[in-house]
Amino acid sequence: MAKKQNQNPKQPQVKTQASVTKPVAQPAVATNKVNDKWLVLLLVAVALVVNVPTLRYDYTLDDPYFTKDNPLVRAGVSSIPEFFTHAAYYGVFKNHDASYRPLMLISFAIEKTLFDFNPVVSHLINLIIFALQIFCLYKLLRRVFSNYSAFIPFFIMLLFELHPIHTEVVASVKSRDELLALLFTAVSMLYSFKYIDGNKIASLLVSALFFFLALLSKESSITFVAIMPLTVYFFRDVKMSKILTAVAPYVVMAGIYMAMRAAFIESDGEKVRILVNNNALMAATNYGEKLATALFIQLKYVILLFVPHPLSYDYSYSQIPIISFANPKALLSVVVLLGLLGYALMGLKRKDVFSYCILFYFAGVAITANILVDIGATMAERFVYTASLGFCIAMVFLVVRLLKSDKANLSYATAPRVFMVLVVVSVLYGVKTMAQNEVWKNNLVLYRSGIETAPNSWRAHYLLGVELTRKLNAEKDPNTKKELMREAVEHFNSSGAILTTSDAWLMKGYAFEFGGRDDSAVASYKTTVTLDPGNKQAANNMGAILLRHGNLETAIQVLGKLVAQDTTYNDAVCNLAAAYGNSGNFKESEKYYMIAMRKNPDQPPNVLMSISNIYRFMGDSTNAQKYRALLNSALRAGK
Numbered sequence: 001m002a003k004k005q006n007q008n009p010k011q012p013q014v015k016t017q018a019s020v021t022k023p024v025a026q027p028a029v030a031t032n033k034v035n036d037k038w039l040v041l042l043l044v045a046v047a048l049v050v051n052v053p054t055l056r057y058d059y060t061l062d063d064p065y066f067t068k069d070n071p072l073v074r075a076g077v078s079s080i081p082e083f084f085t086h087a088a089y090y091g092v093f094k095n096h097d098a099s100y101r102p103l104m105l106i107s108f109a110i111e112k113t114l115f116d117f118n119p120v121v122s123h124l125i126n127l128i129i130f131a132l133q134i135f136c137l138y139k140l141l142r143r144v145f146s147n148y149s150a151f152i153p154f155f156i157m158l159l160f161e162l163h164p165i166h167t168e169v170v171a172s173v174k175s176r177d178e179l180l181a182l183l184f185t186a187v188s189m190l191y192s193f194k195y196i197d198g199n200k201i202a203s204l205l206v207s208a209l210f211f212f213l214a215l216l217s218k219e220s221s222i223t224f225v226a227i228m229p230l231t232v233y234f235f236r237d238v239k240m241s242k243i244l245t246a247v248a249p250y251v252v253m254a255g256i257y258m259a260m261r262a263a264f265i266e267s268d269g270e271k272v273r274i275l276v277n278n279n280a281l282m283a284a285t286n287y288g289e290k291l292a293t294a295l296f297i298q299l300k301y302v303i304l305l306f307v308p309h310p311l312s313y314d315y316s317y318s319q320i321p322i323i324s325f326a327n328p329k330a331l332l333s334v335v336v337l338l339g340l341l342g343y344a345l346m347g348l349k350r351k352d353v354f355s356y357c358i359l360f361y362f363a364g365v366a367i368t369a370n371i372l373v374d375i376g377a378t379m380a381e382r383f384v385y386t387a388s389l390g391f392c393i394a395m396v397f398l399v400v401r402l403l404k405s406d407k408a409n410l411s412y413a414t415a416p417r418v419f420m421v422l423v424v425v426s427v428l429y430g431v432k433t434m435a436q437n438e439v440w441k442n443n444l445v446l447y448r449s450g451i452e453t454a455p456n457s458w459r460a461h462y463l464l465g466v467e468l469t470r471k472l473n474a475e476k477d478p479n480t481k482k483e484l485m486r487e488a489v490e491h492f493n494s495s496g497a498i499l500t501t502s503d504a505w506l507m508k509g510y511a512f513e514f515g516g517r518d519d520s521a522v523a524s525y526k527t528t529v530t531l532d533p534g535n536k537q538a539a540n541n542m543g544a545i546l547l548r549h550g551n552l553e554t555a556i557q558v559l560g561k562l563v564a565q566d567t568t569y570n571d572a573v574c575n576l577a578a579a580y581g582n583s584g585n586f587k588e589s590e591k592y593y594m595i596a597m598r599k600n601p602d603q604p605p606n607v608l609m610s611i612s613n614i615y616r617f618m619g620d621s622t623n624a625q626k627y628r629a630l631l632n633s634a635l636r637a638g639k
Contacts, residue, residue, distance in 0.1 A: 039154045040138045044131045047161045050430055051130065051437065054123045054171045058442040061313065063173040065092045066108050068117040073105060076113035080106055087265045088177075096265045097376060103216035104177040122173040129179040130170050134161050136186040137389070143193045144235050149410035152396060155422045159392040162429040164308040164436050169385045171440035177218040178385050184214035185224050185386075192228055192246050196236055208249030215257040220367045220386070222257070225250045227363050234356040277458070277501060280317035280378040281370050292330035293322050294370045297379050299333040301365065305384070305391045308429070311436055312453035313446055315379035317499055319457040353397050360390030396422065443467045451491075458499035465491035465504070469511045485515030502532035509541060518545050536562060540572045547579045555579045563592070570600050574607050581610065586618045605634045 059067060072079040072091035082091075083106055088099035107125070115121045134157055141153035160166075169175040188210035195203035214221035229247040232238065276282040284290035297320060304311070312319075323330050340358050347355030364387025368375055377383075399422055400407055405415035412419045439449045444467050450460035468488035475481045492508040495501070509524035522545050528538035539562045546555035559576040567573060577592035593611045597603060603611075612627035 036142070036150045039150055040135055043134050043138055043154065043157050043161065046158065046430075047131050047134045048127060050162060050433055051127055051170050053434070053437055054127065054440065055120055057119060057123055057171065057440055059119050059122070059173060060440055060443050060446050061172060061174065063119075063122070065089060066105065066174055066176075067112070067122065070105075070108075073108045073112055076109050079109055083109070084260070085264045090265075098265075099219070099376075100261045100265050101177050101216065101218055103213060104180060104218065107176060107180065119173065123171075126170065126173060126176055126179060129176065129183055130161075133179060133183040133186060136183060136190065140186050140190045140193070141393075143190060143197070144231060145407075148407045151410045151419075152400070152407055155396045155426075156389075156392050158426045159395055159422070159429065160389055162426050162433055163305075163388060163392065164311060164429055164432040165304055165381045165388060166385055167311065167433055167436040167440070168313060168380070168382050171437055172382075175382055175385075178382055180217035181214045181221045182386050184210045184217060185221055188214060188250075189224070189228055189231065192232070193236075195246055196232055196238060196242065204246065204249050207246075208253050211250050212253040212257065215253060219257075219261075222254050223363045223366055223386075225254050227360055230356065230359055230363070234351050234353070274374050274376055276317050277499065278316070278376045278378075279370065279374065280315075280320055280322070281374070283317060284322050289322050289324050291371065292325045292327065292333075293320065295333040295337060296320070296323060296327075296329050298365065298369060299329075299336055300379070301384050302336065304381070305388055308432060310453045311381060312450060313439070314450045314454045314457050314460045314463075315377075316454070316457040316459035317378070319454045319460075320378055354394055357390040357394035357397075360393070361387045363387075364390060395425075444471070456498065458495045458501070458504075461491040461495035461498070462501070462504050462507070465489070465495065465511070466507050469507055469514065472511060472514045481515055485511050485517070500531070502528050502535055502538075505531060506535065506538050509538065513541065513545065518549065521545060536566065536569055536572065540569065540575060543572065543579070544575050547575055547582070550582070552579050552583045556583070567595055568599055570596055570603075573599070574603075574610075577614075578610060581614050581617075586614050589614050590618070605631055608634060 064070075066088075067073060070091040072082050072086075079091075083102035087096040088101045088105060089095075089097050091105075108122075111121060111125060137160070138153055138157045141156055142150065145152050169178045188207045191203045191207040191210065194200065195207065211221070211224065214224070225247065228250055229243045232243050232246060274282055281290050281293055284293060300320075325331065325334075341362065344355040344358035344362075348359075365384060366372055368377075368380075368383035370378075397407075399418055400410065400415070403415065403417050403421070405418050410418065439446055443463075447460065447464035447467050450457065451464060454460040465488045468484050468491065472481055472484040472488060475484060488511040489508055492504045492511065495504045505524050505528040509521045509528060512518070512521035512524055522542050525538040525542035525545075528535050529542070532538070539558055543555045543559035543562065546552075546558065556576065556579045559572055559579060562569065562572045563576050573592050573596045577589045577596065580586075580592065581589035590611075593607070593614065596607065597611070608627050608631040612624050612631060615621075615624035615627065
């Protein structure tokens with residue numbers, strides 16, 4: 001895009017529709033120059049005010065996997081080397097998935113070392129990162145659209161920061177990966193444009209550094225290898241050689257990042273197979289169904305960008321049914337998406353801004369669309385977080401074009417209707433975002449919302465059942481316990497009716513057990529083991545209930561089979577020892593208690609008491625006194 005030379009050297013170069021001597025042009029330029037810093041401060045203030053309620057929210061959904069329930073993160077900064085050699089979820093699940101995000105994990109480890117685990121601190125850090133991101137994105141857009149009024153990037157960012165579809169990213173602590181990735185990418189692109197505009201090689205080095213940090217935050221940042229040169233092509237008239245020079249650091253950093261992924265998380269064969277539980281597209285019977293459904297999901301994203309309601313934290317199987325290309329929804333998706341792509345390609349040569357926005361959006365969702373690669377989720381609003389910036393740019397330019405306003409001299413004085421439309425949309429977005437924020441207050445509120453927004457999702461019902469079971473375990477009032485058990489079982493049944501999983505049967509067993517329905521609990525645990533023969537928790541829980549009710553022969557049979565598979569499972573070994581002890585077989589009881597002690601000498605008081613009693617029954621007063629002394633010591637230590 002060629003720049004017009006401004007006739008007044010004291011003013012910045014601006015693109016005007018007519019001579020700069022026209023009276024209407026001068027106030028707009030002066031206003032932009034004076035108010036630029038106040039505009040960015042206003043953006044940051046709005047971002048903070050709208051999202052400040054998140055500071056009183058708890059950890060929700062996957063947040064604990066990266067904070068209090070992650071052993072590596074709990075170890076603090078000493079685990080930093082581990083983050084570079086393992087996948088993001090390795091600390092919890094001990095296997096490698098496709099997520100390689102060491103920088104995000106490092107941020108949580110540093111947070112743990114400095115502040116321990118505190119959701120207030122976690123949310124505050126996310127909010128600060130979000131505010132910094134808004135600041136840097138505004139600075140980037142201000143440079144990209146350097147020939148336009150400062151109100152162009154201002155309204156783009158206002159729509160972006162208030163768009164309700166971004167609620168999950170800001171309110172969920174786990175989404176720090178998205179926040180860090182876009183923050184570092186914005187800084188990287190800003191320095192790329194500094195090189196384009198100023199030819200300083202040092203800017204390329206800074207750009208490379210921040211792009212590498214973005215990649216280490218979240219792998220989806222790799223799409224900017226295409227987005228960055230695309231942006232330069234559309235908004236700068238420079239030679240292709242210069243664009244290639246600017247993108248070279250991105251290519252190099254992407255290569256290094258991919259080499260690290262291959263070396264650390266893809267070389268050991270531990271990648272997790274994607275199941276229908278996590279990605280409903282795996283239920284497709286052929287590639288045609290998978291592609292048709294994936295395209296329909298992309299249409300749903302586009303619709304949610306225009307009309308962000310209803311929003312949901314979950315879109316698991318089978319909230320979005322598998323469809324074929326014979327379905328009108330699939331045909332509509334093809335027409336809309338191909339129409340957008342066709343428009344973008346036709347406008348590529350003339351550098352039409354809407355072509356840029358469409359291509360930016362498509363590049364932004366390329367990794368998470370389940371078209372190029374399969375990912376571990378069907379659909380999630382956070383997947384369009386970065387891509388939605390293209391939508392916001394298009395919305396502002398569309399309003400300006402429809403109302404025939406001057407982009408270079410846009411101000412309230414010159415285009416009041418533009419301001420009114422964009423302010424009204426922003427306010428509506430803001431109101432919806434603040435209401436949607438409340439959904440993320442805690443897991444119970446979040447999971448109840450899922451029953452309304454995703455009633456056909458197995459996971460929505462399952463997670464609500466899990467949360468109700470946790471409350472049931474802590475509840476003391478008998479009537480409340482009964483109601484919580486009834487509701488939890490109801491949602492586990494609903495989950496199972498949509499998709500049969502051993503996890504739902506296991507948790508239903510817990511709900512029955514905590515609610516005092518031991519017979520139903522044993523039946524649920526038995527079904528769990530039938531569906532998943534390797535489920536140790538279900539087998540141990542079943543054996544413990546049988547032991548508690550004096551069904552010792554069956555308890556020994558169930559627990560003996562489990563211990564034969566894994567002698568390191570302390571609870572099962574101790575339960576088997578107790579079952580033998582209660583049956584009068586003190587020798588076998590001693591044998592298994594000693595196995596437990598050798599594996600873990602730091603046993604709880606109830607186990608030490610049982611061992612002492614076993615030796616007393618055997619007439620071994622020396623060992624009986626020894627373990628009684630260990631029991632007293634443990635009690636004094638408050639174990």
